[in-house]
Amino acid sequence: MTATKENLDGTRAWKPVDGRLLDVEDLYVEFRTRDGIAKAINGASFTLDEGETLAILGESGSGKSVTAQAIMGILDTPPAFIPSGQVRYCGTDLLKLSEEERRKTRGSEISMIFQDALSALNPVFPVGWQIGEMFRQHRGMNKSDARERAISLMERVKIPGARQRVNAYPHQFSGGMRQRIMIAMAIALDPAVLIADEPTTALDVTVQAQIMQLLADLQHERKMGLILITHDLGVVADVADRIAVMYAGRIVEQADVYELYRQPAHPYTKGLLESIPRLDQKGQNLSAIGGLPPNLMRIPAGCPFNPRCRYVQDVCRTGEPPLLREVRPGRLAACHFSEEVIGDE
Amino acid sequence: MSDVILSAEGLVKYYPVKGGVLRRTVGAVKAVDGVSFDLHKGETLGIVGESGCGKSTLGRLLMRLEEPTAGKLTFDGTDVYRQRGAAMRHLRRNIQIVFQDPYTSLNPRKTVGDIIGEPFDIHPDAVKKGGKRRRVQELLDQVGLNPEHINRYPHQFSGGQRQRVGIARGIALKPKVLICDEPVSALDVSVQAQVVNLLEELQNDLGLAYVFIAHDLAVVRHISDRVGVMYLGKLVELGDEEQIYQRPTHPYTQALLSAVPVPDPTSRDKRDTIVLTGDVPSPANPPTGCRFHTRCWKAQEICSRVEPVLEAHGDGVSSHESACHFAEPRVVV
Numbered sequence: 001m002t003a004t005k006e007n008l009d010g011t012r013a014w015k016p017v018d019g020r021l022l023d024v025e026d027l028y029v030e031f032r033t034r035d036g037i038a039k040a041i042n043g044a045s046f047t048l049d050e051g052e053t054l055a056i057l058g059e060s061g062s063g064k065s066v067t068a069q070a071i072m073g074i075l076d077t078p079p080a081f082i083p084s085g086q087v088r089y090c091g092t093d094l095l096k097l098s099e100e101e102r103r104k105t106r107g108s109e110i111s112m113i114f115q116d117a118l119s120a121l122n123p124v125f126p127v128g129w130q131i132g133e134m135f136r137q138h139r140g141m142n143k144s145d146a147r148e149r150a151i152s153l154m155e156r157v158k159i160p161g162a163r164q165r166v167n168a169y170p171h172q173f174s175g176g177m178r179q180r181i182m183i184a185m186a187i188a189l190d191p192a193v194l195i196a197d198e199p200t201t202a203l204d205v206t207v208q209a210q211i212m213q214l215l216a217d218l219q220h221e222r223k224m225g226l227i228l229i230t231h232d233l234g235v236v237a238d239v240a241d242r243i244a245v246m247y248a249g250r251i252v253e254q255a256d257v258y259e260l261y262r263q264p265a266h267p268y269t270k271g272l273l274e275s276i277p278r279l280d281q282k283g284q285n286l287s288a289i290g291g292l293p294p295n296l297m298r299i300p301a302g303c304p305f306n307p308r309c310r311y312v313q314d315v316c317r318t319g320e321p322p323l324l325r326e327v328r329p330g331r332l333a334a335c336h337f338s339e340e341v342i343g344d345e
Numbered sequence: 346m347s348d349v350i351l352s353a354e355g356l357v358k359y360y361p362v363k364g365g366v367l368r369r370t371v372g373a374v375k376a377v378d379g380v381s382f383d384l385h386k387g388e389t390l391g392i393v394g395e396s397g398c399g400k401s402t403l404g405r406l407l408m409r410l411e412e413p414t415a416g417k418l419t420f421d422g423t424d425v426y427r428q429r430g431a432a433m434r435h436l437r438r439n440i441q442i443v444f445q446d447p448y449t450s451l452n453p454r455k456t457v458g459d460i461i462g463e464p465f466d467i468h469p470d471a472v473k474k475g476g477k478r479r480r481v482q483e484l485l486d487q488v489g490l491n492p493e494h495i496n497r498y499p500h501q502f503s504g505g506q507r508q509r510v511g512i513a514r515g516i517a518l519k520p521k522v523l524i525c526d527e528p529v530s531a532l533d534v535s536v537q538a539q540v541v542n543l544l545e546e547l548q549n550d551l552g553l554a555y556v557f558i559a560h561d562l563a564v565v566r567h568i569s570d571r572v573g574v575m576y577l578g579k580l581v582e583l584g585d586e587e588q589i590y591q592r593p594t595h596p597y598t599q600a601l602l603s604a605v606p607v608p609d610p611t612s613r614d615k616r617d618t619i620v621l622t623g624d625v626p627s628p629a630n631p632p633t634g635c636r637f638h639t640r641c642w643k644a645q646e647i648c649s650r651v652e653p654v655l656e657a658h659g660d661g662v663s664s665h666e667s668a669c670h671f672a673e674p675r676v677v678v
Contacts, residue, residue, distance in 0.1 A: 204625075234605065261609060289538070
């Protein structure tokens with residue numbers, strides 16, 4: 001282990017190796033249900049560096065949220081099982097830690113915010129108590145100190161009248177304010193990695209802009225690594241440094257944000273970009289991707305995207321799915337015909 | 346104009362707020378508070394706004410699923426809210442609706458054949474005798490579903506397919522106006538485009554007029570000829586698609602448009618985003634004067650006192666209607 005003993009003053013106990021925070025390698029997650037095994041993640045690999053924003057982009061069922069939950073270690077087993085793979089945080093495989101050791105990393109090393117703040121917060125405790133719980137549980141602080149820390153965090157995430165509202169309950173806040181409270185809880189222990197799972201999907205666009213701005217400020221101020229999980233191609237273009245596109249539990253493309261939007265290397269990414277209407281343009285035809293994402297219990301042989309792909313050839317329909325390979329320097333794609341897709345305007 | 350098919354004049358819908366031991370009315374949620382517009386034959390009018398702005402209530406008023414507190418709605422010269430019984434039922438044929446959530450708006454215990462065929466049970470003369478099943482299959486085909494799936498249940502379809510079922514039900518009676526209340530917001534991006542394309546095809550084939558209610562400004566721009574922007578129960582700006590998106594004059598429209606992320610990383614540093622502070626005030630207690638003045642960076646003393654009217658501004662400021670004392674165009678997209 002490269003990790004050192006946790007310091008008493010709460011400064012970071014884990015040190016990134018050459019700036020690398022997370023290294024997820026060949027991760028598999030399956031859900032064993034009565035109806036069969038749903039293969040939610042089928043060999044996902046990616047990395048996250050300090051201060052970097054990685055967007056994991058995908059539609060419902062693509063495995064993007066499960067990936068986040070696997071990193072956080074909050075998957076329920078059963079039904080979820082991780083048959084193989086590694087989630088290395090600062091060089092240590094989190095999947096090999098005991099539950100007790102793992103619990104200590106949650107919140108203080110890796111933290112997460114969820115889409116639906118109303119159901120993620122406990123309705124019967126005041127918000128200040130819930131934020132303070134982080135300090136009481138993880139730092140052994142007494143109640144009044146924890147409360148003060150909660151108030152200053154609420155001020156940091158720009159909740160107006162924090163001192164007056166510290167004893168209010170989640171339902172007394174608006175959606176945007178609840179999301180701020182969740183962000184306050186997530187950054188309370190100054191984690192190195194923040195995972196935001198669809199943080200603004202339930203919010204209106206003007207509020208979304210506020211929340212994204214807040215996340216960007218916090219990340220900059222604390223040099224956090226941010227994993228942004230979303231289906232929104234607009235949000236990704238605004239904030240991400242790198243993008244991993246997921247489809248049927250696989251990462252099908254990984255690239256720098258500018259490269260990916262300029263020249264997608266996977267037919268799925270290309271299809272997604274062509275299927276969204278643009279705010280700043282009128283009159284383009286939406287070329288929809290035909291068909292539907294596969295059922296995770298019956299993922300098609302060969303490339304999982306082959307039934308919907310317009311570049312499909314015989315080789316795509318059988319055998320193993322194409323591997324994620326370097327198609328251009330720094331660009332990965334899992335497609336037999338990526339060179340063609342990139343060159344195809 | 347003679348080609349106006351649906352005309353709303355000063356539509357108002359208040360929901361009473363009860364309080365105290367006697368459950369007396371102590372206030373009202375002003376969901377829709379004086380909305381007027383014309384819908385022309387075959388056009389798409391987009392209605393955009395954030396949650397709670399009253400856009401869905403407006404949709405329900407246009408369908409007369411809600412009785413208005415005040416106002417008038419005219420369909421092809423007929424006063425909708427004055428019709429009773431058979432006359433109203435007949436009128437309903439012409440205005441139909443597609444709901445947002447394809448998971449709850451279809452009865453899980455009925456086959457799609459029953460669901461799409463139900464309008465014909467209420468309007469038996471809309472289909473020739475014994476031809477119902479055939480017509481339902483025609484409709485399935487028209488919305489891109491397999492006509493042989495007539496006996497399947499909603500849970501056997503995906504979200505996008507269910508929304509097609511909802512659309513088939515909406516067009517079954519050959520309406521002239523279709524109200525689409527957030528028809529694609531529950532769908533995944535790749536499926537959303539399929540449904541938007543279908544709506545466009547149907548409009549071309551059937552000459553339908555759409556009132557397209559949505560919060561996604563990009564989708565609304567794509568599909569709409571004209572766009573109305575709502576804030577706290579009022580239309581704050583109304584114009585054709587190009588006017589609203591390229592020369593918006595109301596500060597709220599400008600803020601809304603600037604807040605929408607554009608799927609193009611190269612535009613990151615070029616756009617100036619107007620980040621509004623605070624949340625939308627409660628429609629039960631809207632601000633005086635201009636309802637937007639509490640969040641507006643242009644607000645002056647007059648804004649909290651005098652409510653601006655929705656009107657075109659002279660002096661070349663804007664040729665389209667905008668409800669702002671200080672309307673001026675600003676490029677934000």
